[in-house]
Amino acid sequence: MEKRNAFYAQSGGVTAVINATACGVIETARKHKGRIGKVYAGRNGILGALTEDLIDTSRESARAIAALRHTPSGAFGSCRYKLKSIEENRAQYERLMEVFRAHDIGYFFYNGGGDSQDTSQKVSQLSRKMGYPILCIGIPKTVDNDLPVTDNCPGFGSVAKYVAVSIREAAFDVKSMAETSTKVFVMEVMGRHAGWIAAASGLAREGEGDAPHIILFPEIAFERKRFLSRVKKCVDQYGYCVVCVSEGARFKSGKFLADAGSTDAFGHKQLGGVAPVVADMIKQAHGYKYHWAVADYLQRAARHIASKTDVEQAYAMGKAAVQFALQGKTAVLPVIVRTSNKPYRWKIGSTSLARVANREKMMPRNFITKDGFGITQRCRTYLAPLIRGEAYPPYRNGLPDYVRLRNVPVPKKLDTEFQI
Amino acid sequence: MEKRNAFYAQSGGVTAVINATACGVIETARKHKGRIGKVYAGRNGILGALTEDLIDTSRESARAIAALRHTPSGAFGSCRYKLKSIEENRAQYERLMEVFRAHDIGYFFYNGGGDSQDTSQKVSQLSRKMGYPILCIGIPKTVDNDLPVTDNCPGFGSVAKYVAVSIREAAFDVKSMAETSTKVFVMEVMGRHAGWIAAASGLAREGEGDAPHIILFPEIAFERKRFLSRVKKCVDQYGYCVVCVSEGARFKSGKFLADAGSTDAFGHKQLGGVAPVVADMIKQAHGYKYHWAVADYLQRAARHIASKTDVEQAYAMGKAAVQFALQGKTAVLPVIVRTSNKPYRWKIGSTSLARVANREKMMPRNFITKDGFGITQRCRTYLAPLIRGEAYPPYRNGLPDYVRLRNVPVPKKLDTEFQI
Numbered sequence: 001m002e003k004r005n006a007f008y009a010q011s012g013g014v015t016a017v018i019n020a021t022a023c024g025v026i027e028t029a030r031k032h033k034g035r036i037g038k039v040y041a042g043r044n045g046i047l048g049a050l051t052e053d054l055i056d057t058s059r060e061s062a063r064a065i066a067a068l069r070h071t072p073s074g075a076f077g078s079c080r081y082k083l084k085s086i087e088e089n090r091a092q093y094e095r096l097m098e099v100f101r102a103h104d105i106g107y108f109f110y111n112g113g114g115d116s117q118d119t120s121q122k123v124s125q126l127s128r129k130m131g132y133p134i135l136c137i138g139i140p141k142t143v144d145n146d147l148p149v150t151d152n153c154p155g156f157g158s159v160a161k162y163v164a165v166s167i168r169e170a171a172f173d174v175k176s177m178a179e180t181s182t183k184v185f186v187m188e189v190m191g192r193h194a195g196w197i198a199a200a201s202g203l204a205r206e207g208e209g210d211a212p213h214i215i216l217f218p219e220i221a222f223e224r225k226r227f228l229s230r231v232k233k234c235v236d237q238y239g240y241c242v243v244c245v246s247e248g249a250r251f252k253s254g255k256f257l258a259d260a261g262s263t264d265a266f267g268h269k270q271l272g273g274v275a276p277v278v279a280d281m282i283k284q285a286h287g288y289k290y291h292w293a294v295a296d297y298l299q300r301a302a303r304h305i306a307s308k309t310d311v312e313q314a315y316a317m318g319k320a321a322v323q324f325a326l327q328g329k330t331a332v333l334p335v336i337v338r339t340s341n342k343p344y345r346w347k348i349g350s351t352s353l354a355r356v357a358n359r360e361k362m363m364p365r366n367f368i369t370k371d372g373f374g375i376t377q378r379c380r381t382y383l384a385p386l387i388r389g390e391a392y393p394p395y396r397n398g399l400p401d402y403v404r405l406r407n408v409p410v411p412k413k414l415d416t417e418f419q420i
Numbered sequence: 421m422e423k424r425n426a427f428y429a430q431s432g433g434v435t436a437v438i439n440a441t442a443c444g445v446i447e448t449a450r451k452h453k454g455r456i457g458k459v460y461a462g463r464n465g466i467l468g469a470l471t472e473d474l475i476d477t478s479r480e481s482a483r484a485i486a487a488l489r490h491t492p493s494g495a496f497g498s499c500r501y502k503l504k505s506i507e508e509n510r511a512q513y514e515r516l517m518e519v520f521r522a523h524d525i526g527y528f529f530y531n532g533g534g535d536s537q538d539t540s541q542k543v544s545q546l547s548r549k550m551g552y553p554i555l556c557i558g559i560p561k562t563v564d565n566d567l568p569v570t571d572n573c574p575g576f577g578s579v580a581k582y583v584a585v586s587i588r589e590a591a592f593d594v595k596s597m598a599e600t601s602t603k604v605f606v607m608e609v610m611g612r613h614a615g616w617i618a619a620a621s622g623l624a625r626e627g628e629g630d631a632p633h634i635i636l637f638p639e640i641a642f643e644r645k646r647f648l649s650r651v652k653k654c655v656d657q658y659g660y661c662v663v664c665v666s667e668g669a670r671f672k673s674g675k676f677l678a679d680a681g682s683t684d685a686f687g688h689k690q691l692g693g694v695a696p697v698v699a700d701m702i703k704q705a706h707g708y709k710y711h712w713a714v715a716d717y718l719q720r721a722a723r724h725i726a727s728k729t730d731v732e733q734a735y736a737m738g739k740a741a742v743q744f745a746l747q748g749k750t751a752v753l754p755v756i757v758r759t760s761n762k763p764y765r766w767k768i769g770s771t772s773l774a775r776v777a778n779r780e781k782m783m784p785r786n787f788i789t790k791d792g793f794g795i796t797q798r799c800r801t802y803l804a805p806l807i808r809g810e811a812y813p814p815y816r817n818g819l820p821d822y823v824r825l826r827n828v829p830v831p832k833k834l835d836t837e838f839q840i
Contacts, residue, residue, distance in 0.1 A: 010596070013597070014593055014596045014597065016589075044599040044600060045600075047599065047600065071592070072589050072592055072593065073589075073592035073593045073595065073596045074596035074597075075596075077595075077596055077598075077599055078596045078597055078600075078601075079599060079600040079601075080597075080600050080601045081600055161818055161819075164818070164819055165724050165819060165820060166718050166722070168819060168820065168822070169436075169492050169493075169717075169718065169721035169722055169723060169724065169820070169822075170716075170717040170718055170721050172491070172492055172493035172721060172822060173434055173492065173493045173717045173720065173721040174717065175493065175497075176430070176434045176493040176494035176495075176497055176498045177433070177434065177494075177498055177500075178497075179464040179467065179497055179499060180464065180465075180467070180498075180499040180500050180501055181498075181499075181500045182717075185717060187718075203817075203818070203819065204819060206817075206819075273693065273696060273712075273714075275714075276693060291716050291717055292693075292714070292716060293714055293715055293716035293717060293718050294693075294695075294712070294713055294714045295713055295715070295718065296590075296711050296712060296713035297589075297590040297593045297594065297602075297605060297711055297713060298586050298589065298590055298607075298713050298715065298718075300593065301589035301590050301592060301593040302586070302589055303589060304585050304589065304725055305724055305725070307818065384817060384818070387817075387818035387819070388817065388818040389818065390812070390815055390818075392810070392812070395810055397623075397626075397804060397807075397808065398581055398584070398623070398727065398804070398807035398808040398809065398810075399581075399584055399585060399588060399623065399624060399626075399807070400585060400588065400589070402588070402589075402592060
């Protein structure tokens with residue numbers, strides 16, 4: 001098999017460890033110079049391919065590439081962009097072929113979640129439907145942990161660890177203040193559709209009375225009365241109450257709690273944030289002094305508190321993707337297969353892009369307690385190993401020493417423009 | 421000097437390192453058993469003294485006390501409670517004397533900020549005005565860094581590190597997404613009156629183009645037009661814009677930005693949070709997609725990312741307080757004196773409670789850039805050493821292993837109740 005170049009890109013919301021995957025791809029490719037020429041990264045995901053905006057990763061030192069392992073976010077830029085089908089927009093695919101041919105790209109690695117793997121799958125049709133020889137490998141990534149088939153998703157373990165650590169720390173704080181001040185703390189976490197991240201907060205609760213006392217999942221219809229009486233019960237029993245609410249928490253009607261709140265000075269829907277809505281609801285009902293937090297990007301970018309397990313799996317997925325390509329596989333995705341809980345053991349498996357693209361994995365009902373406010377032992381057993389281990393980045397001047405790549409562009413070979 | 425017992429309590433908002441100070445107090449007192457009998461902690465600050473609700477710290481193992489050094493929040497509970505003057509409420513002071521006498525308390529250590537040191541100062545009058553022999557030592561603590569005299573306050577360095585690290589991480593994230601998604605990120609930090617915490621975010625900016633691009637201080641009157649045009653300039657120049665806003669940011673009129681925003685479904689003032697107000701302001705003017713975060717308690721409880729400098733100073737303040745008492749000092753407070761910037765060196769000084777009680781130290785104007793949106797080199801030189809060094813807590817099951825003390829109550833000796 002002749003030597004050809006590789007295309008790698010990052011897509012969708014970035015994570016604390018997606019660059020560890022990039023590190024795995026590039027370091028592994030560099031070990032097979034006989035088969036893989038250069039690794040060209042797409043600037044801002046697939047857009048980089050469409051606009052011939054490629055980054056020459058061979059211009060980065062081994063040290064810089066290694067530093068990707070401890071650097072959060074997407075070093076090459078990401079995108080939220082979905083390809084139309086070949087039938088709908090053939091021009092897009094012809095453009096991709098034109099760019100790939102110009103740069104002799106024979107390997108396509110696309111690092112993202114369910115929507116992004118739809119892109120990988122469509123690009124894989126280039127060879128089948130349009131005769132352009134390319135091997136397409138997807139690489140899983142998402143903080144939401146909502147990809148099917150794989151036991152868990154790189155990116156999730158670190159946000160899970162951040163959320164569990166943060167809610168434990170905040171709970172210690174609230175407990176100290178509760179006698180004369182704050183009695184209720186509400187923390188909002190990500191997960192518009194699936195409650196995996198909210199569930200992870202439950203790991204902080206290791207004994208009776210520990211926080212979080214209440215978790216609000218998107219999977220469980222919110223009942224105001226039941227919730228409010230549970231809050232009161234907590235405050236009566238423990239002196240304080242800590243709530244973790246998913247941004248996707250909703251009423252039976254399907255309406256998001258976040259939309260139930262305020263309208264701003266200009267009269268349009270409130271500014272986002274379910275935490276303040278829930279906190280105010282409690283204040284109205286019980287008068288407790290409250291504090292609330294919305295971690296937002298802080299939770300998914302928090303490489304400083306990343307899970308060692310997550311970092312290792314993210315790197316391994318990138319490495320496996322390149323190995324799959326070298327084995328001549330295409331239209332597949334490496335996945336994490338759990339082989340044992342105690343001790344936690346996992347291996348790398350493989351699945352077809354078709355089985356992953358555009359699918360979402362919800363929390364099983366038996367991961368949530370009957371009352372809907374907590375996680376079961378089964379859920380705890382699943383989640384626990386994913387946050388295990390610390391993988392601290394190096395520090396300089398008291399701050400994490402994250403790498404900024406040079407991102408040297410590959411000289412354009414086409415004189416044609418392409419409108420996105 | 422005969423052997424007497426000591427009273428120690430924590431007051432006001434807790435921090436990531438106030439327990440490190442408690443550790444310094446108790447470990448040092450235990451080394452002087454000939455002079456100091458037992459250390460009784462007040463449950464929930466001064467309230468514990470008034471209600472004779474004392475905790476016997478001698479019932480805690482050396483290991484548990486040592487673990488306070490890496491445990492955030494107030495292990496004995498804190499309070500927001502201010503004593504009236506002796507003239508206004510003599511009964512309160514008679515009650516304190518009654519409790520102190522019953523438990524042979526000859527040393528009073530009060531760990532808190534400006535309001536709390538007002539309490540220390542008043543209690544110190546017991547000996548002068550009411551003839552009860554007691555040595556009163558204040559111990560500085562506040563995340564706001566707004567105490568006078570001391571170069572900085574234990575508690576601030578760690579929240580400063582958290583804020584600088586978090587905004588750097590979020591900025592990496594936004595930069596990755598900016599091309600097709602989020603272009604503006606707004607992070608709200610604490611500091612109702614003084615902009616020290618907001619200023620600390622500026623440490624993340626080490627080069628041209630680095631975030632944060634704009635800092636909004638309570639000390640600088642907010643001008644909507646000037647702010648919005650600066651945001652646009654950033655997005656045009658860098659492709660994205662990261663803003664750190666202090667919860668105390670206000671208009672020229674003195675009105676808080678947080679009060680300028682929305683009203684909730686019930687028609688009353690919005691739920692708090694200046695970040696969503698600022699983010700929405702930007703959306704209205706420029707239409708940029710935004711994300712915002714409110715760290716709230718997460719920032720002051722984040723022991724997992726505490727500053728080593730801060731932890732050491734917090735411990736040293738507790739140790740020094742006990743040494744002051746053993747020297748027979750009273751109505752004083754140990755402070756941090758900076759003796760050198762490069763290399764950073766500091767020593768322990770002393771000041772009178774009167775000079776600290778109820779005073780606030782604002783940011784000097786020359787710490788803020790002329791345009792009011794950033795920090796000067798002078799400010800950077802001051803802040804930099806305070807976030808230096810990491811002091812990670814031990815982990816168990818992927819979570820920080822924080823100690824929960826037994827907090828065994830001291831048997832009551834009085835049959836009298838006291839109404840707070």
